[in-house]
Amino acid sequence: MSSVVRIEPLNAENYDTWRLHMRAILIKNDLWSYVDGSKECPSEPTDADVWRVNDQKASADIMLAMSASELGLIAECENSREMWLKLESTYQSKGPARKATLLKKVALARMKQGEVVRNHLNDFFDAVAKLKQIGVEMGDELLAILLLYSLPSSFETFRCALETRDELPKPEILRVKILEESESQKANEEKCDNEVMYVKNMQKKQSHFRNNNGSKN
Template sequence: MNTTVKIELLGKENYDTWKLQAQAILVKNDLWEFVNSTKRRPKIVKDDESSLKAAQKWDISDQKAKADLILSISPLELREIKDCETSNEMWLKLASIYESQGPTRKATLLKRLILNKLNDEEKMNDFLREFFNCVDKLKAMDLEIADDLLSILLLYAIPDSYESFRIAIESRDELPKPEVLKIKLLEECEARKNREPKHNDAMFARGKCQLKNSQRAIENPHRKDNEKPFKYKCHRCGKVGHMAKHCRSHPAPQSQQRRRNTQMTHQDCYPDKTSEISL
């Protein structure tokens, strides 16, 4: 059963993981022996058709190995291997470029390990993967860093929002091993995610309450929180709920005001027709 396997394309920073994955694909496709040069190209013997066919068969397999390598390399890096004729040449050229163990490479990895900081928008998983990837690369160059130093670097690479977590870890008698601290950081990050919905619900409820209070204040800015609502009509705008001296409406024209006052006087003088009359 044929299955398509996708790997991360080779770039400037992922050679170590790319190398393992590319080798696995070549082994799966029965092409690794062409790349590592254990199966060399047969020599062509003059007037020997079988040797010619064997060489042609080898060329076809080697071209397939080259194709697998090219398809797993970032387009920006293809210029490095454009002049390679065989898959073995291509493999060795990539190793010479990206597998450098000189002082410059070590300094670059150490700088990344020390200066790389996690921000609140970045995922904890991605940050920890990058951190320990640098540690593994330095170990491969025979440069090991003490566990306590790695734990301290981790603690001070996380954001200030983790200050309480940092203090709790530092208050212990011994610092946890880097791998243990990694697990605790992931657990703390997950716990914070689970607390966020409850916090958001509380903030939403508080916001609704503040909105209602602000609306009430707009409707009647002179009313205190413990004061009962005004039950009568305003003499200025005719709306129930506030007094004329607290009315925010523009003053009515004199003719309208006079007519409104006349109506109110009329209502005061002549009670409702449906009310009972005492005899």
């Protein structure tokens, strides 16, 4: 008996992550071979009955991991393989519309001041990876430039320092450098906050000392 593993239901936004999770669940339940087409329905009636039972289990796993709004997509599918291919063709289109959407995510990405740097980087490189999957590869230098200019004004000095070099770092190396710069900025902010707090405390103590001396006089 397979244990229950819950994942975020498939919706219009999360197919790529859902696909990885769903595949892992089907493998765990020994059902992936029905979905990927490697285990076809046998001709012998008894074996065919067993195949259909397992295929129905795979179909059920897929359906139970989908949002109600998406179930209409697979309503006419007769087996788990058809379901998988239907979802793949729907959400992993290689047409111009999907390419344009992903290209805009990369080219127009802008990190807001105060946004979590790691989240911004994950979104940027996720879009780059999806473009690569559908046959669109961007050069390292172009990606590095786009990534640098997606950063907020607090990274201006960092950006200028890198642009003065003869060659920009590779995107993955730049990713690490951006994270390091973010941590450095946080450390400096904390240091400044501590210094401000120290000055304020000293001013309070001095004011208290003067007030006490004034009352004694």
